[in-house]
Amino acid sequence: MKRKTNKNLILGGLLVGIMLCMIAVGFFWTPYDPEAMDSADKLAGVSFSHLMGCDNFGRDIFSRVLKGSGTTLFVAVGTVLIGAFFGMLIGAFTGYFGGIADEILMRVNDVLFAFPSILLALVFISLLGSGTYNVIIALGIAFIPSFARIVRSEFIRCRDMDYIKSARLMGAGSLRIMFVHILPNTVPVLLSAVMIGFNNAVLAEAGMSYLGIGVQPPDASLGRMLSEAQTYLFSAPGYALFPGITLILLVLGFSMLAEGIREQNQSGQG
Amino acid sequence: MMRYVAKKLAGLAATVLVVSFLVFAAFAVIPGDPATSMLGTQATPEKVEALREEMGLNDPLPKRFARWAVEFIQGDFGTSYSYQMPVSSMVGEKIPVTLALTLLAFLMMVAMSIPVGIFCARHAGGFLDRAITVLNQVIMAIPPFFSGILITLLFGLILHWFTPGGYISYTQDVWRFLGYMVFPAFAIALPKAAMAVKLLRSSVLSEMKLDYVRTAYSRGNRTKSVLYRHVLKNALIPVVTFLGMALADMVAGSIIIEQVFNIPGLGRILLTSISNRDYPVVQAIIVCIAFLVIFVNFAVDLIYKLVDPRITLD
Numbered sequence: 001m002k003r004k005t006n007k008n009l010i011l012g013g014l015l016v017g018i019m020l021c022m023i024a025v026g027f028f029w030t031p032y033d034p035e036a037m038d039s040a041d042k043l044a045g046v047s048f049s050h051l052m053g054c055d056n057f058g059r060d061i062f063s064r065v066l067k068g069s070g071t072t073l074f075v076a077v078g079t080v081l082i083g084a085f086f087g088m089l090i091g092a093f094t095g096y097f098g099g100i101a102d103e104i105l106m107r108v109n110d111v112l113f114a115f116p117s118i119l120l121a122l123v124f125i126s127l128l129g130s131g132t133y134n135v136i137i138a139l140g141i142a143f144i145p146s147f148a149r150i151v152r153s154e155f156i157r158c159r160d161m162d163y164i165k166s167a168r169l170m171g172a173g174s175l176r177i178m179f180v181h182i183l184p185n186t187v188p189v190l191l192s193a194v195m196i197g198f199n200n201a202v203l204a205e206a207g208m209s210y211l212g213i214g215v216q217p218p219d220a221s222l223g224r225m226l227s228e229a230q231t232y233l234f235s236a237p238g239y240a241l242f243p244g245i246t247l248i249l250l251v252l253g254f255s256m257l258a259e260g261i262r263e264q265n266q267s268g269q270g
Numbered sequence: 271m272m273r274y275v276a277k278k279l280a281g282l283a284a285t286v287l288v289v290s291f292l293v294f295a296a297f298a299v300i301p302g303d304p305a306t307s308m309l310g311t312q313a314t315p316e317k318v319e320a321l322r323e324e325m326g327l328n329d330p331l332p333k334r335f336a337r338w339a340v341e342f343i344q345g346d347f348g349t350s351y352s353y354q355m356p357v358s359s360m361v362g363e364k365i366p367v368t369l370a371l372t373l374l375a376f377l378m379m380v381a382m383s384i385p386v387g388i389f390c391a392r393h394a395g396g397f398l399d400r401a402i403t404v405l406n407q408v409i410m411a412i413p414p415f416f417s418g419i420l421i422t423l424l425f426g427l428i429l430h431w432f433t434p435g436g437y438i439s440y441t442q443d444v445w446r447f448l449g450y451m452v453f454p455a456f457a458i459a460l461p462k463a464a465m466a467v468k469l470l471r472s473s474v475l476s477e478m479k480l481d482y483v484r485t486a487y488s489r490g491n492r493t494k495s496v497l498y499r500h501v502l503k504n505a506l507i508p509v510v511t512f513l514g515m516a517l518a519d520m521v522a523g524s525i526i527i528e529q530v531f532n533i534p535g536l537g538r539i540l541l542t543s544i545s546n547r548d549y550p551v552v553q554a555i556i557v558c559i560a561f562l563v564i565f566v567n568f569a570v571d572l573i574y575k576l577v578d579p580r581i582t583l584d
Contacts (some may be wrong), residue, residue, distance in 0.1 A: 226415065
């Protein structure tokens with residue numbers, strides 16, 4: 001059968017690539033200082049000097065979107081790293097060894113998994129206090145169960161396969177089997193999960209910053225900009241629309257990439 | 271069936287116990303002394319110590335948990351630190367607001383997704399199906415609070431269908447309350463409906479490939495009767511699981527949407543309590559929502575069993 005071109009993978013990769021380039025540019029250079037206020041330009045409309053207009057303090061929205069998406073991505077990366085690392089460890093040990101510890105951990109995991117992750121993060125925020133790094137920790141912990149679940153089922157699938165048995169016969173230790181033999185085989189599934197994780201992390205960060213418990217002012221964050229923009233929705237709709245659309249493009253890119261990777265895995269197996 | 275329910279109920283009780291203990295322990299180990307924060311910074315150490323003794327804070331953790339659990343079952347959720355009033359009366363009047371919002375959103379999601387999902391599956395590959403699939407992908411990427419803002423802009427500020435921020439309490443006028451709630455509920459329902467459509471579509475399509483469908487066709491059934499009498503029942507099984515999870519997510523989603531539409535529900539108190547470090551309130555709300563989530567999962571398991579007799583006791 002002719003191999004279908006994987007539209008999701010290409011489009012998603014392109015979208016994420018463009019967004020990453022913009023964020024990288026915003027890291028080193030923005031048209032204006034994202035925190036510089038200019039009272040003459042309060043709520044200015046779209047123009048050549050201000051591509052997306054200005055906010056209620058006369059700050060350039062385009063510069064703030066660039067910086068803000070960087071903050072959002074930074075939180076997302078941190079979150080996914082924490083979630084994936086600890087989720088992988090827990091999933092690997094429970095999946096490989098099984099037993100009572102597995103039973104208990106998975107019971108707890110089931111409950112946490114069913115619990116909406118943003119609420120879980122809110123619990124940790126109320127314990128830790130707000131701020132960028134606390135949001136990363138809180139969301140990261142909230143993301144552990146979903147990664148643990150995925151890695152665990154992959155380990156259970158692999159642990160009795162022939163190549164593992166032969167590795168065991170050759171005298172490889174459990175740790176070596178787990179991390180040198182099984183782990184590389186979970187990468188395709190894990191990669192798709194990481195992309196979905198990015199997708200959810202961006203959404204969750206934006207939600208928490210919107211509620212005012214995430215990134216603190218004057219730092220720019222897409223969610224924070226949206227909550228500030230809401231007051232000026234009628235007089236300056238662009239103030240809300242541009243950060244919102246950026247957010248959508250970012251999420252869309254990651255979700256398409258996840259879908260594309262999943263399709264790629266299936267066609268590889270089929 | 272009774273044995274199944276009994277077994278599930280035992281599991282339910284165990285989970286409820288473990289979860290509430292975890293929440294209780296989490297709030298018990300955080301730094302900061304409730305007695306000190308209630309009395310303020312000027313309090314003498316003797317006074318703080320007396321209050322600690324009176325509040326039972328000097329007892330070991332399991333004993334405190336047991337006392338808290340018994341009081342919780344009796345409907346006494348403790349006293350708010352910052353408002354000095356019983357948490358149960360603070361939370362009690364807000365629950366109907368959030369519950370109404372969540373249920374409305376849930377009904378909208380089901381009403382939107384099931385017909386559209388079936389339509390897409392029947393006309394798979396057609397122009398409308400492809401258009402809806404693309405639209406779905408975009409809708410799933412819109413965070414609910416942003417669609418809430420867009421809805422405010424479109425229906426509130428441009429079309430004037432409702433007054434943004436003009437919330438009317440359900441005690442004043444139930445119909446106008448619901449009329450206002452339609453818009454936030456729509457914002458919550460939209461992304462979940464998109465996911466449900468996608469799931470239902472692929473579930474129906476994969477069922478259509480199975481042998482029993484071919485048999486049904488060979489007995490002279492039309493597409494319509496095969497779809498509605500044979501396929502749909504099986505295709506809905508994964509969707510039921512999703513709907514259960516979505517309901518739990520919607521409770522969390524409503525907390526954010528309440529801020530967008532200025533609705534004084536559970537979300538509002540939860541957020542102010544978090545910033546005031548008013549732990550009894552946060553704790554009560556979190557435990558209530560956790561119970562709701564656990565209970566919904568339990569209900570989904572039971573519905574599962576009813577829909578699909580193939581699922582056995584284990």
